[in-house]
Amino acid sequence: MLAVAAVLALAACGAPADAGSDGEVTGAVTVFAAASLTDVFSDLGRRLEDDHPGLQVQFNFAGSSALATQLTHGAPADVFAAADTDQMDVVTDSGVGVVSRAPVLFARNQLEIAVPPGNPGGITGLTDLADPERTIALCAPEVPCGAAAEAAFDAAGLTGAPDTLEEDVRAALTKVQLGEVDAALVYRTDVRAAGDAVEGIDFAQAADAVNGYPICVLTDAPNPAGALAFVELVTSDAGREALATAGFTGP
Amino acid sequence: MPLPLLVPAAVGVVFLVLPLLALVVRAPWSAIGPQLAEPAVGQALRLSLVSATLATLLSLVLGVPLAWVLARSSIRGRSVLRALVTVPLVLPPVVGGVALFLVLGRQGIVGRLLHEHLDVTIPFTTTAVVIAETFVAMPFLVISVEGALRAADARFEDAAATLGADRWTTFRRVTLPLVAPGVAAGAVLCWARALGEFGATITFAGNFPGTTQTMPLAVYLALQSDPEAAIALSLVLLAVSLGTLLVLRDRWLGRSAAV
Structure with missing residues (x-):
């Protein structure tokens, strides 16, 4: 079903619009993006700036739900990229008409257990994250x-035993990097982005909790040409390659 | 009254009061009963009141003597000391939270020892909430009490000393009663600041209902999923803050509440 939605969305959103991708792309582009996109989008933003002298790409990285709230309250932005379709729906269904074209799915991501180097808590799988004795960080249920x-916990028939519910995935990852928790459930891409600072542990039920990432140009985008250029870069072959390098899978 | 003063003053009032009025106007009054009856709301409110009160008590125990040292002692480097202890006033609270991690976290300078030798872990506990709030709010109390001490007439203390009282007795029997209104005003400021603390708390103490999710954290997360609930929670905080201010102002603070 998701695949069909993706194709439909592509048809609606991916076609080059009148704004013209080869026209003048200058000024500032403001991109609201899920925290898990921090590294790969920053790279893509720099690449777009190199391709278009005079263009500046500004980012607001945060939990998708926080971004959705900001957008429905009128935050000025050109592009929104969420970590799941629910939060994109919040924006498209808000009735304030902020999305001009149907969102397009551009990547998928799945969860992985992150532990500090050396795995001091002796974490082996999802079961250990349901152990109240251990210090565990999860994302708040409001965020993707x-x-x-x-x-994932439902699929495993377990109940998580978090000590803290973080406001976005990078906040959860930070708690692992600081060594303050024994484990956190983050995205595979976050584990990869953290390099040697954390170790990743795969678990079987991760496949039952895969997020699709939608992106779209916003109706009131102050810079629609720049917005379209960014979305086109993300959905281009170069964009997919960058996303794949970061650990995302294709839409 | 001169217009150049009156007009900006009126704009200032509107600027400060209108957002609060908006909370009241936009509140989902019909649904507010059930919203507030949610056990999670009572839990967050209770945690907020308890932790802000504990933070204020801790601030009183540490902050009043500190204010005395700053106002009355003649130790060298006093102005540097004053600058250092009031840094949390201007420090972004999130930075304070990170700094607390580096001291009291499991990998922190002190926290590592606590964790390894005593099996005590501070982050993600209610203790961490109280510590974060105290870190951010105590300077308000220190500044307020120090100001009161400087304004107090030192001749009473001199007289007590002449009559044979030592400095500790003088402090307890003369100085403290003299500056009591200033201490009370400082405690209220401190309590209100602790009640509203967000950045240091969510960073250092994390966010978990019942143990570390105070009202401001609950408001912030509710805004992402259920804006009406966020407004209802905000109203509760507004009412608590306003009520406290009014009650304390009349009962205990007297004229010094005008500070």
Whole structure:
């Protein structure tokens, strides 16, 4: 079903619009993006700036639900990229008409257990994250990674035993990097982005909690040409390659 | 009254009061009963009140003597000391939260020892909430009490000393009663700041219902999923803050509440 939605969305959103991708692309483009996209989008933003002198790409990285709230309250932005379709729906269904074209799915991501180097808590799988004795960080259920975590625990028939519910996935990852928790449930891409600072542990139920990432140009985008250029870069072969390098899978 | 003063003053009032009025106007009054009856709301409110009160008590125990040292002692480097202890006033609270991690976290300078030798872990506990709130709010109390001490007439203390009282007795029997209104005003400021603390708390103490999710954290997360609930929770905080201010102002603070 998701695949069909993706194709439909592509048909609606991916076609080059009148704004013209080869026209003048200058000024500032403001991109609201899920925290898990921090590294790969920053790279793509720099690449777009190199391709278009005079263009500046500004990012607001945060939990998708926080971004959705900001957008429905009128935050000025050109592009929104969420970590799941629910939060994109919040924006498209808000009745304030902020999305001009149907969102397009551009990547998928799945959860992985992140532990500090050396795995001091002796974590081996999802069962250990249901152990109240251990110090565990999960994402708050309001944000996509938290919703995915709930799905993963449900699939495993377990109840998570978090000590803290973080406001976005990078906040959860930070707690692992600081060594303050024994484990956190984050995205596979976050584990990869953290390099040697954390170790990743795969678990079987991760496949039951896969997030699709939609992106779209916003109706009131102050810079529609720049917005379209960014979305086209993300959905281009070069964009997919960058996303794949970061650990995302294709839509 | 001169217009150049009156007009900006009126704009200032509107600027400060209108957002609060908006909370009241936009509140989902018909649904507010059930919203507030949610056990999670009572839990967050209770946690907020308890932790802000504990933070204020801790601030009183540490902050009043500190204010005395700053106002009355003649130790060298006093102005540097004052600058250092008031840094949390201007420090972004999130930075304070990170700094607390580096000291009291499991990998922190002190926290590592606590964790390894005593099996005590501070982050993600209610203790961490109280510590974060105290870190951010205590300077308000220190500044307020120090100001009161400087304004107090030192001749009473001199007289007590002449009559044979030592400095500790003088402090307890003369100085403290003299500056009591200033201490009370400082405690209220401190309590209100602790009640509203967000950045240091969510960073250092994390966010978990019942143990570390105070009202501001609950408001912030509710805004992402259920804006009406966020407004209802905000109203509760507004009412608590306003009520406290009014009650304390009349009962205990007297004229010094005008500070």
